[in-house]
Amino acid sequence: MGNKKVILKWFVLPWFVFLLAAILVFLMSRKPNYKLTRYPDLSNVPVDELVLLDYKRSVSEGVKVSENYPFYKKGVNRIGVLLIHGFTASPYEMRELANFLNSKGYSVYNSRIVGHGSKSEYLDKLSFKDWYDSLKYGYFTLKNSCDKIIVIGQSMGGLLAVNISKYNKVDGLVLLAPSFKILDKRFPFVSIVQYFIDSVDKEYSETSKLNDYYYDKRSVKGMVNLKYLMGYTWSNGIDIKIPLLIIHSKYDDVVDINGSKSFFEIYEGKKEFFVIEDEKVKHILSSSLNPRKDVVFEKILEWLEAYNVKK
Secondary structure, three states, rough: HHHHHHHHHHHHHHHHHHHHHHHHHHHHHOOOOOOOOOOOOOOOOOOHHHHHHHHHHHHHHHOOOHHOOOEEOOOOOEEEEEEEEEOOOOOOHHHHHHHHHOOOOOOOEEOOOOOOOOOOOHHHHOOOHHHHHHOOOHHHHHHHOEEEEEEEOOHHHHHHHHHHHHOOOEEEEEEEEEOEEEEEOOHHHHHHHHOOOEEEOOOOOOOOOOOOOOOOOOHHHHHHHHHHHHHHHHHHOOOOOOOOOEEEEEEOOOOOOOHHHHHHHHHHOEEEEEEEEEOOOOOOOOOOOOOOOOHHHHHHHHHHHHOOOOO
């Protein structure tokens, strides 16, 4: 009996622990086998048709709330702005900023990332490549109607904006609290959690009363793809050099501002970092959920006119 205990303690148990640790490391370090590329050329497709295609895709996914549909508004100048919302959000998140910029003369396309603004279960079946590909309609709507394109992304939308800028012709990049680093210490383990649960309810957040526009739970497989997108962007999205503006709140309670600082430090193009030092301002900067949204909007406008483009 004693020999059995010795064997179990010194031989079987260590190998079991080693095997379990190896499996965990493998699952946490796993990467997708696909890559993002330049969008297929849609430059000959009429703008109206591109807008209609994007609208029909939203209908096909069962989007019911009008604010969750993408929209395009032509401006008086030849500068287009593509706006991209964050994870589990919808175009509602960026519509106030879109309308503000349009009132200042810019053409705007307020995009909807596939799988969003409808049912969170859609995120169980979609990859970050699907998210990226779904933004091509908005990109080409602006490319086919404007001389220059600026991409603005909130949170996860910031990561997608970086990748659009890397693989396609873009003239300027604005990142609002980009999700380069998540604060929640549990986030790295979503690669393991996905095999046990499908979704997690959101804890109290600034979007709790806006369930028509934000999912009230997070798809775990969706979070896995967010993690993949974060890693992919760090590995592949650093070598762009177009003018960059990052805006981040010091008191962001979802995304670590240090991730934005790290990206900013290694970025080699013209760049500016604007920190909001108001404890009432949390993660979402692009809507009325931000009590200092006017400061953000005016900063973006100032940067657009100073850095990028002449009307």
